Amino acid sequence: MTAVTAEVRNTAVKRRRHPAAHGEAGFGFAMIGLAVLFVAVFTAIPIVASLGLSFFSWDVISTPEFVGLENYQRLFNDGPVLKSFGVTLGMAVAIVVLQLTIGLALAVLVNQRRRVWMRTAFRTAFYLPLLASTAAVSIFMGYLFDYKFGGVNYYLGLLGLPNVPWLTSGLGAATTIVLVAVWQQIGFTFVLFVASLMSVPTDVLEAAQIDGAGPLRTLFRIKVPLISPTILFAAVVALINAMQLFDQPYIMTKGGPGTATTTVTISMYQKGFQNLQFGYGSSIAIVLLAVILIITGLQFLAARKLVFYQ
Amino acid sequence: MTGTHPAGGSLARRTLLKAGAGGLGLAALADLAACSNDSGGSSKSLKMLYFGEQAQATQLQNRLQPQISKLDPGITFEISAINGTDWNDFLAKVLTQIAAGTPPDIISVATEGLQLMASKELAIPLDDYVTKDLDALKEYFADIHPALVESMMYQGHLWELPDSFNAGNMFYSSTLFQRAGVVPPSENWTLQDFETAATKIAKFKGINAFGWVVRLWGSWTSFMYANNANLLEEGKYDGGDWLWSKAYAGDAAAAGRKGGWKWGAPTANSDATVEALNYMIELTKKGLSPSPDVGGGGTLQGLFASNRIGMSIGGGFWAGGLTNAGMKNGSFDVTMFPKWKSQRHLFGAGGYAIFKSSKKKDLAWEVLKLLVKPETFDLVFPGNVTTPGRKSLVTAARYAKTGPKHWSVFYDTLTKHPDTAPIPAPPYYNALATALNQRTTEAISSGNAKAALDGLQSDLEKAAGAG
Numbered sequence: 001m002t003a004v005t006a007e008v009r010n011t012a013v014k015r016r017r018h019p020a021a022h023g024e025a026g027f028g029f030a031m032i033g034l035a036v037l038f039v040a041v042f043t044a045i046p047i048v049a050s051l052g053l054s055f056f057s058w059d060v061i062s063t064p065e066f067v068g069l070e071n072y073q074r075l076f077n078d079g080p081v082l083k084s085f086g087v088t089l090g091m092a093v094a095i096v097v098l099q100l101t102i103g104l105a106l107a108v109l110v111n112q113r114r115r116v117w118m119r120t121a122f123r124t125a126f127y128l129p130l131l132a133s134t135a136a137v138s139i140f141m142g143y144l145f146d147y148k149f150g151g152v153n154y155y156l157g158l159l160g161l162p163n164v165p166w167l168t169s170g171l172g173a174a175t176t177i178v179l180v181a182v183w184q185q186i187g188f189t190f191v192l193f194v195a196s197l198m199s200v201p202t203d204v205l206e207a208a209q210i211d212g213a214g215p216l217r218t219l220f221r222i223k224v225p226l227i228s229p230t231i232l233f234a235a236v237v238a239l240i241n242a243m244q245l246f247d248q249p250y251i252m253t254k255g256g257p258g259t260a261t262t263t264v265t266i267s268m269y270q271k272g273f274q275n276l277q278f279g280y281g282s283s284i285a286i287v288l289l290a291v292i293l294i295i296t297g298l299q300f301l302a303a304r305k306l307v308f309y310q
Numbered sequence: 311m312t313g314t315h316p317a318g319g320s321l322a323r324r325t326l327l328k329a330g331a332g333g334l335g336l337a338a339l340a341d342l343a344a345c346s347n348d349s350g351g352s353s354k355s356l357k358m359l360y361f362g363e364q365a366q367a368t369q370l371q372n373r374l375q376p377q378i379s380k381l382d383p384g385i386t387f388e389i390s391a392i393n394g395t396d397w398n399d400f401l402a403k404v405l406t407q408i409a410a411g412t413p414p415d416i417i418s419v420a421t422e423g424l425q426l427m428a429s430k431e432l433a434i435p436l437d438d439y440v441t442k443d444l445d446a447l448k449e450y451f452a453d454i455h456p457a458l459v460e461s462m463m464y465q466g467h468l469w470e471l472p473d474s475f476n477a478g479n480m481f482y483s484s485t486l487f488q489r490a491g492v493v494p495p496s497e498n499w500t501l502q503d504f505e506t507a508a509t510k511i512a513k514f515k516g517i518n519a520f521g522w523v524v525r526l527w528g529s530w531t532s533f534m535y536a537n538n539a540n541l542l543e544e545g546k547y548d549g550g551d552w553l554w555s556k557a558y559a560g561d562a563a564a565a566g567r568k569g570g571w572k573w574g575a576p577t578a579n580s581d582a583t584v585e586a587l588n589y590m591i592e593l594t595k596k597g598l599s600p601s602p603d604v605g606g607g608g609t610l611q612g613l614f615a616s617n618r619i620g621m622s623i624g625g626g627f628w629a630g631g632l633t634n635a636g637m638k639n640g641s642f643d644v645t646m647f648p649k650w651k652s653q654r655h656l657f658g659a660g661g662y663a664i665f666k667s668s669k670k671k672d673l674a675w676e677v678l679k680l681l682v683k684p685e686t687f688d689l690v691f692p693g694n695v696t697t698p699g700r701k702s703l704v705t706a707a708r709y710a711k712t713g714p715k716h717w718s719v720f721y722d723t724l725t726k727h728p729d730t731a732p733i734p735a736p737p738y739y740n741a742l743a744t745a746l747n748q749r750t751t752e753a754i755s756s757g758n759a760k761a762a763l764d765g766l767q768s769d770l771e772k773a774a775g776a777g
Contacts, residue, residue, distance in 0.1 A: 061430040256751035257751035257755035274740045275740055276740065278409075
């Protein structure tokens with residue numbers, strides 16, 4: 001190809017691209033603008049409004065009263081609300097650990113299956129609970145784990161085992177809610193991990209096999225490091241979700257017994273919408289947001305050492 | 311009268327939002343809220359809030375519309391349903407709707423929300439309307455027990471016209487009683503009789519003798535009332551003579567009635583209250599009662615209807631409820647709550663109030679009178695799903711299809727037990743209900759009623775202080 005021909009072709013390309021690129025840019029800006037508008041209306045403004053509201057005492061009906069940092073001072077001296085942060089953190093850690101561990105284990109097992117239809121079938125099966133309404137799942141699980149009349153204890157009884165206070169003891173209720181949350185959310189991490197494992201280069205795996213690495217060594221030394229960005233993403237998303245746990249404990253236990261499963265979002269709902277302390281409820285929301293941001297930040301800091309980017 | 315609600319609620323909201331955000335977007339939101347605050351439905355509509363499902367509300371709206379049209383042909387009656395597991399849920403959603411700037415003209419509120427609504431002056435006292443129309447209402451007051459009317463009073467004023475109530479009686483499965491060889495209880499049975507019957511019924515595998523729900527109405531609180539205890543100090547507001555001396559002149563049942571129930575300092579950890587909750591824990595330990603659910607009682611009704619529960623606390627609403635759940639007339643019955651230190655029952659009443667923000671108050675008053683007419687009752691509550699507040703409506707014919715056989719117990723609770731009283735529902739009811747639910751489940755889980763009720767006492771003191 002001569003230099004002249006190449007120049008002509010480049011010029012033609014530039015001429016062809018120019019108006020199209022212009023249109024694409026406009027379309028892109030429009031899409032970004034929509035996204036920004038969506039985030040502003042449904043995320044940023046409510047956050048700013050909550051922040052503003054957190055400096056007021058307001059029962060919806062009476063005149064709002066500016067109280068400065070009083071709601072925050074109250075929060076840090078409110079034993080039950082502080083406890084709800086502890087309950088939430090404990091449950092969130094359990095959920096994230098279980099979700100990642102089980103999700104990865106299932107993904108590895110399914111990934112062994114070479115037949116595509118089996119992988120598809122498993123992916124569908126594990127993802128299905130995520131599509132169900134959390135409220136419906138929680139109501140159903142509430143019946144299933146009922147101490148006296150629930151199906152789980154019925155089958156335990158058939159095996160000669162005593163009834164377990166799934167939802168009527170503090171530890172039992174927290175454990176059950178964690179299990180239900182993990183069961184419902186596992187499809188998300190599972191699908192992510194399956195996709196990520198499929199992207200691990202086969203030549204690397206073959207090289208490891210030739211070097212005599214067993215399945216476990218291959219998993220922990222090759223696969224896990226290679227999919228660590230996905231693991232980080234799954235961990236961050238799972239933690240943010242778990243820190244906002246509401247539906248399952250609210251429907252299955254109403255935060256009980258006592259306050260054993262009262263999460264921060266339940267505390268926030270109770271203070272704001274039930275006790276009509278919208279300012280105080282907002283301050284709880286803002287502190288929860290801060291906690292989530294801090295923990296997520298810590299996750300990213302830890303990721304600098306633990307996550308491997310190819 | 312208490313309350314600090316300003317006339318210009320919209321300005322307050324605008325001020326709040328501007329102060330909170332200071333941004334253009336929030337100012338716009340505040341303006342939107344301010345604009346919608348005066349709505350209360352369009353000028354051609356009369357809006358009512360209703361606790362239930364929208365399908366039922368729409369049916370009710372359609373049934374009542376012809377009668378509303380007779381009052382004002384140009385008015386469209388709109389009923390918006392608010393769904394929830396209990397009154398706590400309902401009130402939270404109502405207040406959110408008010409905050410959103412869409413208050414109703416008429417609201418149907420039970421005892422649980424009355425003092426909250428009145429203390430915040432969301433509604434208007436009906437005193438002037440009642441006085442003006444007393445001649446026309448004499449027939450109504452002659453037919454409705456003064457205890458129900460008094461329960462709708464607050465600080466000497468009448469805030470609602472009651473139309474229904476439910477007292478905490480004891481329902482029992484006739485089938486299970488027969489199977490266990492237990493003689494059906496008489497009206498004056500005791501707690502010992504109750505426990506003897508429960509012990510016999512509990513011998514059947516998979517069956518629980520006594521089921522209950524964690525909530526304020528008819529929970530372990532029924533035992534608390536029978537033990538002459540309460541969560542709060544009981545008192546009454548002065549006033550009310552404007553009503554009693556005219557509407558109930560010469561009625562012995564109205565003697566000593568005043569200006570509404572005044573709920574005082576918390577007494578949640580008094581000896582008698584602890585004893586009542588302890589009794590429930592003992593029932594659970596003895597295997598006579600399962601761990602209770604929190605909420606509306608749907609599960610309990612289902613279990614009772616399928617003969618897996620021998621006895622449960624219920625009011626007139628269980629007559630229709632159990633029938634709807636598939637129980638045949640004759641397979642269940644009702645009696646008074648068993649006597650402990652007394653045979654005092656608790657009750658909750660329902661009625662209608664006019665919202666302060668309504669621009670059609672006179673018309674709303676006419677609708678209120680319509681809603682408490684005898685012929686309207688079954689339009690509002692088809693299928694015996696509550697107890698009529700009017701005694702003339704509590705008849706054998708009403709319960710012929712649904713049962714129970716001893717239906718007269720429902721109204722007799724008011725007439726035979728004059729000490730029967732409303733549930734403790736002060737203006738800070740929502741906080742009380744939340745704390746009660748949490749501390750009750752804590753007590754059942756830990757088996758330590760005293761510690762849980764010490765906690766409840768502290769919760770209520772804080773709530774009362776904040777309220």
